[in-house]
Amino acid sequence: MDYAIPLPACPSLPVAGSAQRFPVRRVFCIGRNYADHAREMGATVDKDTPMFFCKPADAVVSDGADVPYPQATADLHHEVEMVVALGRGGRDLAPAEALDLVWGYGVGLDLTRRDLQAQAKAKGHPWDVAKGFDHSAPVSALRPAGEAAPGTDTVLRLSVNGEVRQQATLGEMVHDVPHIIAALSALFELKAGDLIFTGTPAGVAALQRGDRFHAELAGIAELDGRIA
Numbered sequence: 001m002d003y004a005i006p007l008p009a010c011p012s013l014p015v016a017g018s019a020q021r022f023p024v025r026r027v028f029c030i031g032r033n034y035a036d037h038a039r040e041m042g043a044t045v046d047k048d049t050p051m052f053f054c055k056p057a058d059a060v061v062s063d064g065a066d067v068p069y070p071q072a073t074a075d076l077h078h079e080v081e082m083v084v085a086l087g088r089g090g091r092d093l094a095p096a097e098a099l100d101l102v103w104g105y106g107v108g109l110d111l112t113r114r115d116l117q118a119q120a121k122a123k124g125h126p127w128d129v130a131k132g133f134d135h136s137a138p139v140s141a142l143r144p145a146g147e148a149a150p151g152t153d154t155v156l157r158l159s160v161n162g163e164v165r166q167q168a169t170l171g172e173m174v175h176d177v178p179h180i181i182a183a184l185s186a187l188f189e190l191k192a193g194d195l196i197f198t199g200t201p202a203g204v205a206a207l208q209r210g211d212r213f214h215a216e217l218a219g220i221a222e223l224d225g226r227i228a
Ligand code: MN
Pocket: 029, 030, 031, 079, 081, 110, 197, 199, 200
């Protein structure tokens, strides 16, 4: 193929314990998936209609690379989340068939320009500039589902500069992974390479330049990084 400009690189994530990498196609995120976080944001949980938004695939920051403090904000927030990586696609799936799509699991930060999000909410605008900015999705190495799969007791945790900021078990999710995948597949045809951020528990707060973060999906994935 003769491309008019150089072919953009395909973002990818390391695979834990392997030299292989996982190519990233799209990044879907669910909002308001832990009741205590919805509460701290002054929002309510809609159990019937999960709320989704997207980030560009090249917002992914891999391999523990520094996250540059983004432009156009004075209130960059962390949201630690389990990340689900799909190895197969599908559409209009039932929850019972949804886990067949899952290739592996990781942990990531849904970084948010909270000031821009508040403006967007106030004006009824979309969330793209608050959520889908450059470097807004640091993600750990992925653990293949066949090696270790999370359960309702699995702990999700974020520490910043050695202090725990967010901690929950996955059983606190309003919509579990099969229901998230099923609901997404009713809106989009899912494909191999898609990532899904599965929502954040309470404790979201600001990050400053120089902060070091440690995100953990206990026993499955870990991510260390720094705001530069
Ligand atoms: Mn989030």
